[in-house]
Amino acid sequence: MFQGLFLLLIIGIDIYAFQSFRTICADYNQPIKGIIYSLYWLFSVGLPIVLISGFYVYSKSGVMPDWGKFGGSLFISMIITQLFIVFVLFGEDIFRLGNSVYHKFLISNDVERTISGRRKFISQASILIASVPFLSFIYGITKGKYNFKVHRTVLYFKDLPKAFEGFTIAQLSDIHSGSFTEQEGVIKGIELLNEQKPDLFVFTGDLVNSQASEFLPWVDIFKKIQAKFGKFSILGNHDYGDYHNWGSQDEKKANFQQLLDLQKQVEFQLLLDENVKIEKDGSFFTLIGVHNWGKRFGRKGDLDKALEGASSDSIKVLLSHDPTHFDEKVANHDNHIHLTLSGHTHGAQMGVEFPFLKWSPVKYIYPKWAGLYQENGRFLYVNRGFGYLGFAGRVGIWPEISIFEMRSA
Numbered sequence: 001m002f003q004g005l006f007l008l009l010i011i012g013i014d015i016y017a018f019q020s021f022r023t024i025c026a027d028y029n030q031p032i033k034g035i036i037y038s039l040y041w042l043f044s045v046g047l048p049i050v051l052i053s054g055f056y057v058y059s060k061s062g063v064m065p066d067w068g069k070f071g072g073s074l075f076i077s078m079i080i081t082q083l084f085i086v087f088v089l090f091g092e093d094i095f096r097l098g099n100s101v102y103h104k105f106l107i108s109n110d111v112e113r114t115i116s117g118r119r120k121f122i123s124q125a126s127i128l129i130a131s132v133p134f135l136s137f138i139y140g141i142t143k144g145k146y147n148f149k150v151h152r153t154v155l156y157f158k159d160l161p162k163a164f165e166g167f168t169i170a171q172l173s174d175i176h177s178g179s180f181t182e183q184e185g186v187i188k189g190i191e192l193l194n195e196q197k198p199d200l201f202v203f204t205g206d207l208v209n210s211q212a213s214e215f216l217p218w219v220d221i222f223k224k225i226q227a228k229f230g231k232f233s234i235l236g237n238h239d240y241g242d243y244h245n246w247g248s249q250d251e252k253k254a255n256f257q258q259l260l261d262l263q264k265q266v267e268f269q270l271l272l273d274e275n276v277k278i279e280k281d282g283s284f285f286t287l288i289g290v291h292n293w294g295k296r297f298g299r300k301g302d303l304d305k306a307l308e309g310a311s312s313d314s315i316k317v318l319l320s321h322d323p324t325h326f327d328e329k330v331a332n333h334d335n336h337i338h339l340t341l342s343g344h345t346h347g348a349q350m351g352v353e354f355p356f357l358k359w360s361p362v363k364y365i366y367p368k369w370a371g372l373y374q375e376n377g378r379f380l381y382v383n384r385g386f387g388y389l390g391f392a393g394r395v396g397i398w399p400e401i402s403i404f405e406m407r408s409a
Contacts, residue, residue, distance in 0.1 A: 010079070050075070155407065
């Protein structure tokens with residue numbers, strides 16, 4: 001039922017947006033008109049076929065082919081572009097309907113010619129407006145997904161030991177290595193991370209999309225991450241293999257074990273409902289890591305277990321993949337957790353961020369979706385993600401390397 005309605009909606013958008021091209025091409029000669037129409041329907045019909053074919057291959061092999069990822073991303077770009085066209089045309093249609101009602105049946109031929117001319121202008125304007133998101137999405141697919149940005153945040157703590165004044169923590173999240181297609185882009189991101197010379201490195205989950213083998217081509221690259229006080233990680237909802245059709249439970253368990261082994265190969269120390277002391281000059285703070293705990297995507301983590309043995313009066317930094325864990329369990333926990341580092345949302349991989357405006361459609365699902373938040377004297381930081389999933393690109397919400405500097409309040 002839902003699939004049928006969705007298909008009808010897509011067809012309706014295609015036909016409605018096509019009216020803009022028909023209006024513009026009305027005075028063109030037949031060969032040019034035919035070429036434009038053919039290109040329009042080639043994309044409108046061809047891209048869904050490519051996407052469906054990609055999903056068919058995925059259902060058989062468990063791996064989405066690169067052409068399927070690219071075709072699917074172009075399909076998303078096309079639909080959003082068409083929606084912009086439809087929005088403009090629909091507004092003009094509403095105006096024209098109101099104008100017709102106002103004049104009733106007294107509209108002269110001159111008025112009709114004026115309306116016809118305005119229709120052509122509106123069609124041209126709709127395509128011009130829609131070209132902005134279209135070109136943005138093309139950039140996002142080809143370049144934006146590797147347009148890594150460093151986000152620096154200074155955090156002040158009243159009880160920070162003097163030894164950790166100026167101590168820096170680097171965070172990556174949501175690598176999703178199964179989505180990567182270009183080694184050069186990934187290498188650029190790791191080199192940019194190492195240029196920050198962090199004291200400590202943490203990774204907050206989703207190393208892969210579903211299968212541990214996705215990470216094999218990238219081991220040597222991520223092994224080059226440098227941090228003198230260690231490299232620590234946790235698991236995200238995609239790391240458990242729950243989104244793949246395994247032949248048996250034994251196969252799923254073997255995949256999970258392979259993922260744990262790969263984390264060791266890149267020298268990431270996993271924290272699975274446990275904590276460690278990060279020590280410097282006789283002082284320490286507590287680094288805590290939990291299994292994935294999310295309001296919508298599994299509640300595997302046990303925060304109380306992770307806190308066992310942790311000093312009650314030390315600075316505590318929690319690694320928890322899903323930011324909903326903060327609202328549900330961390331913000332009001334009896335044990336004061338100073339800073340929680342999360343990811344998961346990707347910032348929807350699309351949106352806008354300016355000093356005066358920060359918006360992404362994901363905010364309607366995750367109110368805390370990117371950047372720094374504070375509640376009950378506790379910080380939450382949501383990383384925008386290093387990789388990408390689904391849509392093979394990023395538009396406006398760029399891949400992130402987070403750097404935190406600890407300071408005494």
